Amino acid sequence: MGDDSAEKYERIHELLARVDRHEPDAFGDLVAVVYPELKRLAHFQLTREQPGHTLNTTAIVHEAYVRMASGAGRWDDRKHFLRAASAVMRHLLVDHARRKRADKRGSGNVLLELEESRVEGGDDSLAVLALDNALKDIAEIDPRLEQIIECRYFAGLSIDDTAEALGMSVRTVERDVQRARAYLVEAMGPDEH
Incomplete structure (x- = not known):
């Protein structure tokens, strides 16, 4: 730095x-x-x-x-x-x-x-609402997954920065990103992700 x-x-x-x-x-x-x-x-x-x-x-x-x-x-x-x-x-x-x-x-x-x-x-408001609902569901299942999604996909942090920001190992973040993606694809359906 x-x-x-x-x-x-x-x-x-x-x-x-x-x-x-x-x-x-x-x-x-x-x-x-x-x-x-x-x-x-x-x-x-x-x-x-x-x-x-x-x-x-x-x-x-x-x-x-x-x-x-x-x-x-x-x-x-x-x-x-x-x-x-x-x-x-x-x-x-x-x-x-x-x-x-x-x-x-x-x-x-x-x-x-x-x-x-x-x-x-086009209008993407339905997709935004579907994503928000899926994130609320994820937070109920595993709040850490919601935090990881917010860091990676809403704040644009790298895997390393996400791990640092959340006090986690890089490997854990990588594994949880995969879990979160799988859940989002299932929750939102193939047309909305």
């Missing part, structure tokens, strides 16, 4: 401690430092969506900021914070999919189309 990275990680550690002490502006300062990583997470999640999604990277990061700031939890380190942000972003996409489905059923909700929308395409 280079000097710049070491300084950045130390800065993040200090900011996390300030957030934990509920110091004014600490959460905003933390987000300013990790903003590029949050944008990368949001972009990574959007690449897994169907083209034509009405949310964009910036909107997801900003909404995640609002949700996380209002609950300002306790995060142990940078990876823990990014895992939590990734989970919030996943829930944002699920909530968005639910609103889209409700709107299609005539609920009267008005959806706001955001400026940086992607190319027109």
Whole structure:
């Protein structure tokens, strides 16, 4: 790890401690430092969506900021914070999919189309909801599998980074990724994974 990275990680550690002490502006300062990583997470999640999604990277990061700031939890380190942000972003996409489905059923909700929308395409809200339901089922069976899926597929962490973030061996993560994939394929069916 280079000097710049070491300084950045130390800065993040200090900011996390300030957030934990509920110091004014600490959460905003933390987000300013990790903003590029949050944008990368949001972009990574959007690449897994169907083209034509009405949310964009910036909107997801900003909404995640609002949700996380209002609950300002306790995060142990940078990876823990990014895992939590990734989970919030996943829930944002699920909530968005639910609103889209409700709107299609005539609920009267008005959806706001955001400026940086992607190319027109199909509706993936059913797949997002199916994935969310499958992840809830996995969490009931083995909460560790849900954490691994969030790290690997929602936060975009490598196997090694996932193992480090969760305090597990690389081999255990590799084995659990295979179990989780098998469960998701079975739970979601061949057309939705």
